[in-house]
Amino acid sequence: MATKDVPDHPSTDLLLHLGRWIPLVFLTTTVICGFMLGNYNHLSRMVSDLGAIGTPSRFYFSAGLLACSVMSALFIVGLCRVCAALRISRLPALLLLAYTISIAGAGVFPLPLRMHLLMGMPSVLLILSPLLSLALWRGRSRLPGIEGASMACLVVMALGFLAFLRGVLPDLVGLKQRFFHLGWCMWFLYLSYRFARVNSGLA
Numbered sequence: 001m002a003t004k005d006v007p008d009h010p011s012t013d014l015l016l017h018l019g020r021w022i023p024l025v026f027l028t029t030t031v032i033c034g035f036m037l038g039n040y041n042h043l044s045r046m047v048s049d050l051g052a053i054g055t056p057s058r059f060y061f062s063a064g065l066l067a068c069s070v071m072s073a074l075f076i077v078g079l080c081r082v083c084a085a086l087r088i089s090r091l092p093a094l095l096l097l098a099y100t101i102s103i104a105g106a107g108v109f110p111l112p113l114r115m116h117l118l119m120g121m122p123s124v125l126l127i128l129s130p131l132l133s134l135a136l137w138r139g140r141s142r143l144p145g146i147e148g149a150s151m152a153c154l155v156v157m158a159l160g161f162l163a164f165l166r167g168v169l170p171d172l173v174g175l176k177q178r179f180f181h182l183g184w185c186m187w188f189l190y191l192s193y194r195f196a197r198v199n200s201g202l203a
Contacts (some may be wrong), residue, residue: 012078012081012082012199013078013196013199013200014078015074015075015077015078015081016075016078016079016082016192016195016196016199017192017196018071018072018074018075018078018192019075019078019079019188019189019191019192019195020188020189020192020193021071022068022071022072022075022185022188023184023185023188023189025064025067025068025071026064026065026068026103026181026185027185028064029050029060029061029063029064029065029068030042030047030050030061030064032057032060033050033051033057033060033061033064034050034057036055036056036057036060037049037050037055037056037057041174042174042175042178043172043174043175044171044172044173044174044175045173045174046173046174046177047174047177047178047181048106048110048111048116048120049111051065051106051107051110051111052110052111052112053110053111053112053113058110061107061110062107062108062110063107064107065103065104065106065107066103066104066107066108068103069100069101069103069104069107072096072099072100072103073097073100075096075188075192076093076094076096076097076100078195078199079093079096079191079195080093080094082195082198082199082202085202086198088136088137089132089136089137091132091136092129092130092132092133092136092137093129093191095125095126095128095129095132096126096129096188097122098122098123098124098125098126098129099123099126099184101119101122102119102120102121102122102123102126103123104119105118105119105120106119106120123180124161126157126184126187127154127157127158127183129187130149130150130151130153130154130157130187131150131154133146133150134146134147134150134151143194143195143198144194145190145194146194149186149187149190149194152186153183153184153186153187153190154183155183156179156180156182156183156186157179157180157183157184157187158183159176159179159180159183160176160177160178160179160180160181160182160183161180162176162179163176163177163180
């Protein structure tokens with residue numbers, strides 16, 4: 001890979017490692033809030049139900065999502081720094097802003113507010129990040145393992161779109177939605193690990 005300016009390694013490395021914490025914070029938040037509701041079924045109920053108005057877990061859920069949003073924004077800064085150093089497109093990294101915006105919106109505007117649904121719409125663009133990485137991070141800018149990681153994340157996230165098909169697994173709405181969450185978790189983990197390795201080589 002061709003390099004440009006070497007980014008500030010220590011601070012960039014910290015930002016890149018946030019990509020590993022985001023899935024952990026998100027999943028921990030959903031598990032804890034599920035326990036707080038008592039009768040919550042992760043397979044049949046939507047994630048947003050955990051933070052609905054009137055639930056005892058509402059503010060814990062919102063705090064967890066907002067923490068994920070802040071970490072996501074910082075993570076994107078780290079990714080863009082390395083992209084600039086490698087002279088590769090920042091677009092796949094910038095598309096993660098779709099997650100940053102949607103997760104913040106879900107935390108600020110709980111169900112059943114209409115803004116909750118509107119703020120969640122940008123998240124569908126997240127699937128373009130692994131897709132465009134296949135087209136833009138090729139040749140000398142190719143990241144090790146990018147093909148396998150991108151395809152795996154694409155397939156899993158695509159399964160999450162089954163949530164829009166009410167006739168498919170109608171009693172497992174939560175399961176369908178969680179495929180999407182699992183897909184972006186996998187993508188964040190891959191980007192965090194791979195870009196941190198690349199960044200250490202630039203130092």
